Amino acid sequence: MRFKDIYGHEKAISILKSTMAGDRIAHAYLFHGPEGVGKRTTASVFARALNCDAEDPPCDACASCRKAEHKNHPNIITIRAEGQFIKIAAIKELQARMAFRPGEGKRVFILEEADRMNAAAANALLKILEEPSSGNVLLLATARSHALPMTILSRCQHLRFAPLPREEVARFLREKEGMEAATAEVLAAASGGSIGRAIEMNREEYIAMRNGILEHLAQDNPADLLKRLAFAGRFGTEREEILERLRILRSGYRDGLVLRETGAKESLVFGDRAGVIEAIAERLSGRDLLHNIAAVSAAMSAITQNANKPLTLEAMLIKLA
Numbered sequence: 001m002r003f004k005d006i007y008g009h010e011k012a013i014s015i016l017k018s019t020m021a022g023d024r025i026a027h028a029y030l031f032h033g034p035e036g037v038g039k040r041t042t043a044s045v046f047a048r049a050l051n052c053d054a055e056d057p058p059c060d061a062c063a064s065c066r067k068a069e070h071k072n073h074p075n076i077i078t079i080r081a082e083g084q085f086i087k088i089a090a091i092k093e094l095q096a097r098m099a100f101r102p103g104e105g106k107r108v109f110i111l112e113e114a115d116r117m118n119a120a121a122a123n124a125l126l127k128i129l130e131e132p133s134s135g136n137v138l139l140l141a142t143a144r145s146h147a148l149p150m151t152i153l154s155r156c157q158h159l160r161f162a163p164l165p166r167e168e169v170a171r172f173l174r175e176k177e178g179m180e181a182a183t184a185e186v187l188a189a190a191s192g193g194s195i196g197r198a199i200e201m202n203r204e205e206y207i208a209m210r211n212g213i214l215e216h217l218a219q220d221n222p223a224d225l226l227k228r229l230a231f232a233g234r235f236g237t238e239r240e241e242i243l244e245r246l247r248i249l250r251s252g253y254r255d256g257l258v259l260r261e262t263g264a265k266e267s268l269v270f271g272d273r274a275g276v277i278e279a280i281a282e283r284l285s286g287r288d289l290l291h292n293i294a295a296v297s298a299a300m301s302a303i304t305q306n307a308n309k310p311l312t313l314e315a316m317l318i319k320l321a
C-alpha cells in the first residue's frame, strides 16, 4: 500500500510527505476526522514510509515494506482498546519499548481510537509526550478528538481527515469492492463521505435481503404458485444481482441439508440464522433439498450463459420441491 493508493486526503498526505522530505517529522501526530474515511490507512502508509529507504516511500517492494504488509514489522506497533478502554498497561508497554532506540528507521506506535484511553492511560501517555525520544513517532487516530485531554492535544501535530467527496467513495466501492457503478453511487451518496459507513450499509442491506430469502424458503409452499411467482420479482434485473440471490437460495438449501443430515450447526454458512434453517430442514426431505440445490445450480449456469432471466427464474421456482 502506497500513498497513491489512499482515497482522498491529498492535503494531509502532502503535509506528511513534506515533513519527511524536510526531516521535520513530529514526535506525535493526531489524525482526527469521522469514522471510516482513511485515518488508519494513512497512518499505516505513513508508518511504512518512515521505515522505507526508497526514493518515494513506501515502495511496497523492499524487505521493510513487505514486513509491514504482512503485519510483522518490529517498528510498527498498533495499540487498540481491550474491551472498552486502552488501558495503562498498554501505554506502559509502549514506554518500555521506547526506551530502546530502533536499530534502523523509526519506531511508530499507532493508537487506534485514541480517545478510548482511560484517565490513567492518558496520564501515562502525557508523560511520554512531555519527554519525546528520537526514533519514536506516535500516531493517534480518533473520531472524537474532543474526548482527549487538551494537554495531549496540544502536544500533537494535527491532521484533519474530512469526509471524502462522494466520487471518491464511489470510486473505492467500484475498484475495491467490485460494486456496480449504480450501486456504488447510491451507497456513496448516503455514506456521508465515509467508506466504512458505505461498506457497513451495503452489508446491512445484504443481510436484510438474505434474511428475506431465507424466510421465504422456510415458509415456501409448492401449492402457492402465485406467491412463488411474486418471489421471482425479488431477484432484481441485473445478472450479478440475480446470481447473488441465487447463491443465497442455494446456500439456504445446502444448510438445510447439512442440518438435516448431520445436525451440525457450526457447519452452516448462515449459522446466525440457524432457526430459519431448521424450519427449512423440517419442511423438506433430504431428497427434496438435493433436488432444489440442483435446480438452483442449473438456473445459475443458465443465467451465466445469458438465458432469458425472468423465464429461467420462474421455471426454477415452479420446479422447486
Ligand SMILES: [Zn+2]
Pocket: 051, 052, 053, 054, 057, 058, 059, 060, 061, 062, 063, 064, 065
Ligand atoms: Zn519500501
